Amino acid sequence: xxxxxxxxxxxxxxxxxxxxxxxxxxxxxxxxxxxxxxxxxxxxxxxxxxxxxxxxxxxxxxxxxxxxxxxxxxxxxxxxxxxxx
Numbered sequence: 820x821x822x823x824x825x826x827x828x829x830x831x832x833x834x835x836x837x838x839x840x841x842x843x844x845x846x847x848x849x850x851x852x853x854x855x856x857x858x859x860x861x862x863x864x865x866x867x868x869x870x871x872x873x874x875x876x877x878x879x880x881x882x883x884x885x886x887x888x889x890x891x892x893x894x895x896x897x898x899x900x901x902x903x904x
Contacts, residue, residue: 820850820851820890821889822850823891827893831895831896833896835879835896839879842879843881844890849901850890858874859873861873869886870884870893872901878898880896880900882899
């Protein structure tokens with residue numbers, strides 16, 4: 820699956836500590852290969868059926884928008900990013 824990084828995702832990613840950048844890259848590889856991988860713990864977010872959250876670590880998440888043929892990566896950061904998916 821094609822992953823498209825939004826400008827906001829790129830900005831958020833730059834602010835992450837190095838170990839979380841590595842962890843996020845691993846999650847992105849899993850997403851590209853198999854969105855149903857159990858470690859991703861992907862869930863649809865309330866209010867919009869096309870936006871999902873994916874677990875990066877215990878306290879960090881990324882959000883993506885489900886588009887035909889691709890996923891738009893929206894944000895990555897602490898769990899509170901879920902307030903602005």
